Amino acid sequence: PQRSAMPKHEFFVDMTCEGCSNAVTRVLQKLGGVQFDIDLPNKKVCIDSEHNVDTLLETLKKTGKNASYIGEKSAQ
Amino acid sequence: MEVKSIALGVEGMTCNSCVQTIEQHVGRMNGIHNIKVSLEDKNAVIIYDPKLQTPATLQEAIYDMGFDATLADSNP
Numbered sequence: 001p002q003r004s005a006m007p008k009h010e011f012f013v014d015m016t017c018e019g020c021s022n023a024v025t026r027v028l029q030k031l032g033g034v035q036f037d038i039d040l041p042n043k044k045v046c047i048d049s050e051h052n053v054d055t056l057l058e059t060l061k062k063t064g065k066n067a068s069y070i071g072e073k074s075a076q
Numbered sequence: 077m078e079v080k081s082i083a084l085g086v087e088g089m090t091c092n093s094c095v096q097t098i099e100q101h102v103g104r105m106n107g108i109h110n111i112k113v114s115l116e117d118k119n120a121v122i123i124y125d126p127k128l129q130t131p132a133t134l135q136e137a138i139y140d141m142g143f144d145a146t147l148a149d150s151n152p
Contacts (some may be wrong), residue, residue: 024142
C-alpha cells in the first residue's frame, strides 16, 4: 500500500501472443528490481521500478519488439 | 570464408510473431549468414561464421530475448 503512491511507467510493447508477453516477463525478471503488469490485449506494460526509463526501455527492446515509452501513470 | 551450422532448441515461442522476431533479431547480428526458426520443431537452425559467433553467443542472444535456448548435441 505505501508503494501505491509511486508513479508507474507505462510502455507500449508490440506483443501479439502469450509467447511475446512471456518473453517480456522474462527479460524484466532478469533485470530485477521491477514490479510490472502486462496488458496483452492493449499491448501495454506498466512498470513500477527504481530503474530509469531508458534502462527499462532498453530492456524491453531486447525482446526485439517495437517498444516505446507512453508516460507516467499515477496509481489510483 | 568458414561457415558452420547449428541447431538450437528454442522454448517459449507460441506464434509466428515470436518466430519472426527471433529471425529478424538474430539475423541482424554480425556473422549470421542464415537463420531458420521453426515453430513446429521448436528450434532454430543457424548458419554462421565461427570467427564472429559461437554456439554460446547464439544461445545467449536468444536467451536475452526472453526465450530458452538449448544446445542440441549435433555433431554429426
